[in-house]
Amino acid sequence: MSSSNTTHSECPPKCRCGAGEMKLFTSRTQLNPHRKFWKCPNWKDENGCGAFLWKDEVAHWQLAEANSMTCERENLVAVVEKLESALCVFIEVEKIRNAYLRKIYHAIIVACCIVILVFLFSKA
């Protein structure tokens, strides 16, 4: 019953040195008796990084990480929604501009035709 709260951290964390998944040990010190901790898989190696994490603290860290990722994703969704609405406004402005330009082109063509006709009639 008391151990059910640690299921979240069952998959071993990866060591920051790139040596792979960390190994689980149980502390035998007087200060932290039976407290579980993760250690770098190269812990026996003299040149090993010697990384060390308490298992209960890793669980908190992973939970915090998951929460911050959810928060980040929500922020990204909000940014995308803002961009989409800005793009809609841009497209609307572009449509109005195109319609306006088309009207101007028509007016210019009509004016040219009138000038040509006036020129031809005045010659004749």
Ligand SMILES: [Zn+2]
């Ligand atoms: Zn390591």
